[in-house]
Amino acid sequence: MSDADLATLLAFFKAMSNESRLRMVGLMAERERSVQELAELLDLKEPTVSHHLASLKALGLVSARAEGVTRWHALRLEALTTLNRSMLDQKGVEKLTREVSATSWEDKVLEGFVDAGGRLTTMPASRRKRWIVLKWLTENFEEGRRYREHEVNEIIQRRHPDCATLRRELIGYGMMARDAGVYWRCPEDQWRTTPERA
Amino acid sequence: MSDADLATLLAFFKAMSNESRLRMVGLMAERERSVQELAELLDLKEPTVSHHLASLKALGLVSARAEGVTRWHALRLEALTTLNRSMLDQKGVEKLTREVSATSWEDKVLEGFVDAGGRLTTMPASRRKRWIVLKWLTENFEEGRRYREHEVNEIIQRRHPDCATLRRELIGYGMMARDAGVYWRCPEDQWRTTPERA
């Protein structure tokens, strides 16, 4: 019903984001108007008004009635309120989100640094993004199991050749721990949280 | 209270009329976001996001919270709904009108053809506009009083030299009538209505 998708809502806002069109809407809300009349009141030429009316009509915001050679244009108030209502409540605004963040922030970051074969191409310079990549790397280790160094290297190398650096980073972020040459995956609540995300 | 004037409303619509900004609003409605995060999710560079956030903040639609070197931006839902509500009801839309049509259509037309001294400069080509001008001319005659032709000419000439043509038009539109060289002003309900305005 009142589910305006992003594209529709965007089109609506674009329509109302022009002073001439917004004023036209105001004038047509009062009563129906001819092109001449609108042009005069807005200090525009007829073609310009005609142009704007066309776009408003395309959105169903305006209806026209012909009378002789004149056309009377009126605002379709229902359309206006319907469209507008979708922004009003929390749910309406959040609906925009769903379309946008179907892929989450973390997935999006991974897309950027992991190729189709599941191999790490480059390491992010950003701390937060590095944290996300390392978290993804950690999924290759089982919690509770102990690994010898060459096992760790092997697993990491399936993702990226420079296992030494990555191993060090994993430890640094508290995702893995080491004692006497033996490594294990730490429970998530012991990881260093990403810098400024409590 | 919720009286958004045209300028405010226009600024709001301009803000929401850009896809990037609209999506940002959606994302920030869900939870607070960092610039990095928004840039990644929207496939934009940080400067661009920063730029958009600045304009949204200028409208009071977004609030920011600093945490270390990061800034978390959140949507101010109240501001959004307040602004948006003003379009919802009939009255809100019509309020736009008042600012726009302080001078009515007819006054506006007259402005265009009558100079400061109250003299008619040119005659409108448009039929509807000519009707308006003639209506204005008719105000110089009292209803119920009878005029001889030279009186009519005199009165008209105070407005425009070509009294013959104008006299003829006044008759044509039914605003004045004549019988045996005597003229009088007709009551308004006998005027020919403007062509396509029932």
Add this chain to the structure above:
DNA sequence: CCAATAGTTCGACGCCCATCTAATTAGACG
């Protein structure tokens, strides 16, 4: 005090769109 990271500011570039003029279509009317 230096390095590293997050964000902002600045200047430039390119595209979209609001507007105009000129030309065209479409009713109305004699």
Add this chain to the structure above:
DNA sequence: CGTCTAATTAGATGGGCGTCGAACTATTGG
């Protein structure tokens, strides 16, 4: 059918703004 008026279409132009890279600022941590 030809004229007149209202409106639309087409084509051209100019300005605004969304975007980016580069340089700068600010905060944190060794």
